[in-house]
Amino acid sequence: ISLLVQQLFTNDISTFFAVDLFISIIVFWIYMFAEANKLQMKNSWLYLLASLLVGLSFALPLFLYFRARKMETT
DSSP: OOHHHHHSSSSHHHHHHHHHHHHHHHHHHHHHHHHHHHHHHHHOHHHHHHHTTTOOOHHHHHHHHHHHHHHHHO
């Protein structure tokens, strides 16, 4: 993991990429928990885990899919 972090912050471009990804994930988490509480969705920890294990490109569409299903049933 230390080699990954070292390579991630090697130059300005990779640092920009890393910071952009971290900000995007934090914004997604805030949005996800707010929407999950508003719609009373269960298992919101699943989307958090998906974003940590697989990535934002998997967790965000997964959350939006289940959010849309919840909104249709309500």
